[in-house]
Every structure is written in structure tokens, then in C-alpha cells.
Amino acid sequence: xxxxxxxxxxxxxxxxxxxxxxxxxxxxxxxxxxxxxxxxxxxxxxxxxxxxxxxxxxxxxxxxxxxxxxxxxxxxxxxxxxxxxxxxxxxxxxxxxxxxxxxxxxxxxxxxxxxxxxxxxxxxxxxxxxxxxxxxxxxxxxxxxxxxxxxxxxxxxxxxxxxxxxxxxxxxxxxxxxxxxxxxxxxxxxxxxxxxxxxxxxxxxx
Amino acid sequence: xxxxxxxxxxxxxxxxxxxxxxxxxxxxxxxxxxxxxxxxxxxxxxxxxxxxxxxxxxxxxxxxxxxxxxxxxxxxxxxxxxxxxxxxxxxxxxxxxxxxxxxxxxxxxx
Numbered sequence: 511x512x513x514x515x516x517x518x519x520x521x522x523x524x525x526x527x528x529x530x531x532x533x534x535x536x537x538x539x540x541x542x543x544x545x546x547x548x549x550x551x552x553x554x555x556x557x558x559x560x561x562x563x564x565x566x567x568x569x570x571x572x573x574x575x576x577x578x579x580x581x582x583x584x585x586x587x588x589x590x591x592x593x594x595x596x597x598x599x600x601x602x603x604x605x606x607x608x609x610x611x612x613x614x615x616x617x618x619x620x621x622x623x624x625x626x627x628x629x630x631x632x633x634x635x636x637x638x639x640x641x642x643x644x645x646x647x648x649x650x651x652x653x654x655x656x657x658x659x660x661x662x663x664x665x666x667x668x669x670x671x672x673x674x675x676x677x678x679x680x681x682x683x684x685x686x687x688x689x690x691x692x693x694x695x696x697x698x699x700x701x702x703x704x705x706x707x708x709x710x711x712x713x714x715x716x
Numbered sequence: 717x718x719x720x721x722x723x724x725x726x727x728x729x730x731x732x733x734x735x736x737x738x739x740x741x742x743x744x745x746x747x748x749x750x751x752x753x754x755x756x757x758x759x760x761x762x763x764x765x766x767x768x769x770x771x772x773x774x775x776x777x778x779x780x781x782x783x784x785x786x787x788x789x790x791x792x793x794x795x796x797x798x799x800x801x802x803x804x805x806x807x808x809x810x811x812x813x814x815x816x817x818x819x820x821x822x823x824x825x826x
Contacts (some may be wrong), residue, residue, distance in 0.1 A: 541763055547786035548740040548759050565756055571760030575767050706772060 523550060525559050532572040548629040577650065579703060591701030597649070598709060602640045644695075649704030656696035663689040722804045728755055729765055729794060730774065730801040737778035737792040740766075766791060774800055 526549045530542050549560075560568070601656030667689065702708070722730070725747070732738055732746040744757045757765075769775035774797035778790040793801065 529771065537763075537767065543787045544740060544789045545759055545763055547783075547788060548744065548762070551741045552744065564760075567758040567760035569760070571764040574764040578771065658787075681758065702769075705744075 519550065521558055522553060524561070526550070526568075529560060529565055529568045532569055534572075534576055535554075537575050552699050567652060584585055591707070593698045596708070596709035597644065597652075597698040598705045599697065600640050600698060602645045644699070644705050647704060647706040647709075649706070652705070653696050653699035656692045656699065659708065660689055660692035660696055663692060720723070722800070725755065725757060725761060725771070727801070727804060728764055728780075729769065730797055730804075733775065733791060733793045733797070734801060739788045739790050741788075743791070766820070772809065773797075806820040 519685060526546055527542075530538060530545060533542065549564075630652065699705075727807055728747045728750055731750055738746060738760060740759070744759070747755055747757050770777075773794055774821060775791050776791040776794050780789045781788060782788065791807060797824045
């Protein structure tokens with residue numbers, strides 16, 4: 511019925527528009543008209559509806575763009591850039607904090623042994639796991655590793671308080687500094703465009 | 717900083733832009749030509765790739781024009797994109813040289 515007053519290109523265009531509606535509004539506003547032009551240019555004469563493979567490809571592309579973190583370049587946020595740069599710099603600070611705390615408190619705690627020391631060792635091994643993710647630019651994986659380490663340290667702090675070791679363990683820099691470092695690194699990674707952008711922030715060597 | 721090889725569609729998109737800016741449909745047809753018909757990019761793949769390449773700073777928007785009432789946007793390689801494409805080309809050339817050498821050895825043995 512509709513085809514009686516709509517031409518074939520108009521029908522095809524309307525059907526493509528329905529598929530493009532699955533894209534994020536930001537992407538649709540920036541590229542919707544352009545994509546529609548490309549789709550219509552690539553369509554053979556007489557085509558009335560998108561092919562199944564083409565429709566699936568458009569929906570897959572929309573999903574990929576929905577799942578992709580937004581770049582700082584497009585939001586033009588100085589905070590995003592700062593957090594991205596921090597996400598690169600923080601692993602170095604974490605390493606430094608780790609070495610310092612072991613130098614000041616670690617020997618005494620190691621002598622003490624027990625569950626708290628085992629858990630703290632595991633938490634610090636999380637640092638070793640997070641650094642390669644950060645250097646490879648794997649934002650989410652690095653963020654989740656840091657989150658896990660921060661949660662583990664928070665659990666340790668709770669355990670220490672419960673077992674009346676707060677002044678000896680949780681109150682020391684052995685937990686406080688790494689906990690703060692992991693938490694801030696996780697926040698920086700998960701709320702910014704991540705290390706790949708961090709390396710390109712103006713003024714950053716590399 | 718890039719250690720992983722480029723995926724073939726990405727490599728071909730960057731190659732299509734190496735000689736100068738192109739619009740979306742131009743990239744699609746050029747990729748098909750460069751790959752001698754082996755790779756046919758669809759719009760969903762192309763624009764997902766362009767979105768990622770822009771995010772990574774390898775590709776940037778060059779200019780826009782309106783043709784037949786439709787927006788046509790041109791994309792170009794950034795200096796980072798040129799460097800990544802050059803590095804990937806060098807890597808592939810080195811791999812191909814090793815492969816050719818091994819094949820010659822195999823032919824010599826048979």
C-alpha cells in the first residue's frame with residue numbers, strides 16, 4: 511500500500527534509517543546522514559530493502575560503537591585527559607609506593623606471617639598484573655584488576671580491625687597507601703579514555 | 717606503542733587513505749580494489765572501524781561537502797596513522813621476506 515505513493519529509493523532509505531536508529535544518538539547525529547548516503551550509494555538499482563547480511567552488519571557495528579568507551583578528544587574534557595595521563599603515571603607511583611612500604615613496614619609484617627601477610631602478598635601481586643594491562647592500553651582489564659586489588663586490601667583492613675590488629679597493620683602505610691593507589695588507579699582507568707589516550711596527552715613524553 | 721598486528725580491514729582502510737583523503741563510499745570501493753575484490757567492506761564494519769581509528773588518533777575528519785543533498789565527509793590519515801601503517805608495512809615486508817627465503821630453501825631441498 512505504501513509503495514503506491516513512495517518511490518523505491520524512499521522505501522529503502524526509510525528502512526535504512528530504521529536500522530541506523532540502533533546507533534548511539536551521538537554517533538547518529540555525527541554520521542547518520544553520511545552513513546545513509548553511503549548505504550544508498552552502495553545499493554544496487556531496484557533494491558527495496560536492506561539485505562539480511564547488511565542489516566546484521568549494521569546492527570553489529572551499532573553494538574560495537576555502543577560498547578566503545580568515549581574518547582576524550584570528542585568530549586574535550588581536561589579532566590578526562592588528566593585522568594588518562596594519571597592512569598599511565600599511576601603504575602609507576604604504585605611501584606614506588608610498593609617498594610617504599612615494603613622497605614618501611616614489609617619486613618616486620620613478613621616476620622609476623624599469617625593470613626594478613628598472605629592476603630597482602632596477593633594484593634601486591636595484583637599490582638604486577640595491572641602494570642602490563644595499563645602499558646598495553648587495556649583500560650577495562652587494568653581497571654578491574656585494580657578494583658579487585660583495592661577490594662582485597664579493603665577486606666584486609668576490615669579483617670585487621672576485626673582482629674584488633676588495626677594499629678599494627680591497617681593503620682600503617684602498608685595497607686593505606688596501596689589501597690588508595692589501587693582505588694584511584696581503578697577510578698582513573700574506568701572513568702577516562704584510558705592509557706592509550708594518556709600517552710597522547712600534550713606534553714607527555716611518548 | 718602498538719605491538720599487535722593490524723587486522724586486515726583496518727590495514728586496508730589505512731592503505732586506502734594513504735594517498736589522500738577519501739569519503740566513506742570511496743574508502744569502501746578503494747578497499748575492494750586494493751584487495752582485488754577479496755575484501756568487501758560493509759557500511760557497519762567501515763563506520764565501526766572509522767570510529768575506533770578516530771578514537772585511537774589514527775584517522776581524522778578532513779572536510780565535508782554536500783553532494784546530491786547528502787553530506788559527504790572525507791577522512792585522512794593522521795601522522796600517527798601514517799606511522800602505524802608504515803610500521804605494519806615494514807613488519808609484513810619482513811615476514812614476507814622470511815617466508816620467501818624459506819620457500820626457496822624448501823625448493824632447493826626438493
